[in-house]
Amino acid sequence: MEKITLFWFRRDLRLEDNTGLFYALQQEKNVLPLFIFDRNILDKLEDKADARVEFIHSQLEEIKAQLEKKGGSLLIRYGKPDDIYRELLQEYEIQAVYTNRDYEPYAKERDAEIAQILKENGSELLSFKDQVIFEPGEILNGSGEFYKVFTPFSKSWLEKYNSTKIQTLDDPNWKNLYSSKYLPTIALKEMGFEKTSVEIPPKVADEDIIRHYDKTRNFPAQNGTTRLGIHLRFGTISVRKLAKVAANLNETYLNELIWREFYMMILAYSPQVVDRAFKPAYDQIPWRNNTEEFQAWCDGKTGYPIVDAGMRELNATGYMHNRVRMVVASFLTKHLLIDWRWGEAYFAKKLLDYDLSANNGGWQWAAGTGTDAQPYFRVFNPDSQTEKFDKDLKYIKKWIPELETSKYPKPIVDHKSARVRAIDTYKQALNP
Template sequence: MQKITLFWFRRDLRLEDNTGLFYALQQENNVLPLFIFDKNILDKLEDKADARVEFIHDQIRNLSEKLKSKGSSILVRYGDPVEVYKSLSKEYELQAVYTNRDYEPYAKERDQAVDKLLGEKGIPFLTFKDQMIYEPGEIFNGSGEFYKVFTPFSRVWLSKFKEDKIEPLPSLNWKNLYQCDPMPIISLQEMAFENTDIIIPSNTADEELIRHYDQNRNFPAIKGTSRLGIHLRFGTISIRKLALKAAQLNDTYLNELIWREFYMMILAFNPQVVDQAFKPAYDQIPWRNNEAEFEAWCKGETGYPIVDAGMRELNTTGFMHNRVRMIVASFLTKHLLIDWRWGEAYFAKKLLDYELASNNGGWQWAAGTGTDAQPYFRVFNPESQTEKFDKELRYIKRWIPEFGSNKYPKPIVDHKFARQRAIDTYKSALNS
């Protein structure tokens, strides 16, 4: 039986500046990379033409090609991770398993179960920080508690980042890779998934775009955002390299990366936010949850052009501009009084860059149920948002060809009426 060490790829699908892989190749011999298509995650996906699964599959093929050039391969399995490790421990003499930490509730449960199984067999399970600059537990307030408000958290984060002088890792020690012939990769079809025609943005950080990010990021008709979300989600770009570049080029862009870590920290310390309001009192809100209105929102047929353009962009491309995400989320939760969890679940199905912590944090921010310090009576006005950010209607006309004709629907609800209804509903629920 062959003695090997496994490096388990998850949300870190790259060879360069990969912490767990770096230490595996520094400290062990015969390191064989592994990826598990996790049935527990994949079985929950309703749409089998899911561009994210196809993207992961493509990245595994890319990794396989790169490892082949170094005389090695990647072992690919499909199943429940605990069952996969039971099988692997019979096929190989496992010296250790290295991996990078994940902070979502399911991931933590999965890793505890794998750790327990391996521990019973005397196999070390070694985990490393890789997808965050500062993981949950590294930044606390003066009382030793996690920050519940973004601004003080961001100040401490920035101060620490400047002091710590974060650097990418040096080159990898390739000679410690397990030398073997290329191993087969399971096809999408074998897992009951299909190819899609959705185009994935590049993982190259456009320096000019980042340099002007603060000036351009709010205008959906222009390419003012980096679209690197999917690459951060699956680790095809290094957060260390991106944060260092952002620190040199644009403070506003760096601030967005800090928001990402803030929401990951909130989720790690408050796993209940997956299906409960961060502010528990807000679970008393009596949502209307009109299914026909929700359907109109999903299809981009509310009669509010900026909302409909955003939803159609999402349905067509798997992407929605960041400013528009706030507008459509505010519209669903405030104008229609539909539960933020419905909107969050829809985004989770559709967004290429879907990431639980940020999606949950963004939706709760829009609904007023989350960490935002603003009062609940902030209700975005779609018309004034359009006037500010799509004055020439370029974005709207791109996604709504029937705009201005009698084919475009009338507004589903009057703004003034809806705003007052939302404020009254929230006020009544919170004071009851």
């Protein structure tokens, strides 16, 4: 059997400034990059025309072509990681597996299992920090505990960032790639998935947008955000390079990257937030969970234009503007008193940039159940949000062409009475 070292791609689908790949190529010979289409994840996806799977597939084809130009290739497998590793250990003498760390509960469990399989076979799993600037455990308060509030976390994060020279690793030793004979690819169809017509935003950190981000980010009709969420999610861009651009151009944009790491840290230290409120008292809220109202929300037919425009944008494109995300999440949890987990699960199905920690954090923030969340008595008024952020109705009319006709539905709830009902329901549950 041939001696090789594996580099295992996961949330880091790029060759440049990839920490684990860089160190594998510096320290080992015969490095064979690997990607596993993980059935533990894919089998749960109901919609087989999933643009995210198609996106991963297309990125891997690019990476494979780039590696072949450098004299190597990319091994792509489809199955459950534990089964795949047992098979690979029969095919190769694996010296070590290099990879970049992931902080989600499933990922940590999976990696512990793979590390054990490798150990039993005389090999090891070596992991590196890559998808964050500072990982969970690096930013702690004076008592050595994780921060529960964003503002002091962000201050500590910035202090550390400004006093640390963040390195990028761009020139790996490509001659240490394993020069494999032709390795076949796996077609989407072989895994039961289909191509889609969904457009993926370009992988470009537009400096002009970043420079003006603080002034444009709240207006959904403007091209005022970078749309890099999917690229950060799957690591097709380097967060270190993006943070460097943001630190030079716009602190509000940098702050968004800090929020991303805050929520990753919360999930790492409090994995129970996946299906429970961060603040346990909020698990007592008696949600109404009206299925017809939930369906109207999903379909963008609530009679509240800013909410409906957001949901239609999401359903059509896999994207929703961040300001609108807050409004639709507040509407579902407060106006309709529908469990935040229902909304979180719907976003998880639809969002191109779905990331468990950020999605969970955002929904719990809107519902008032999360860490450093908006207070329960703050209920977004969809009309005043429209007046502030889409006064000319450009965004709304783009997604609701029938707005001023009899075809557009009447509001399914009255704002004033829904607001009072939400506040009373929360108050009674929290102060029984």
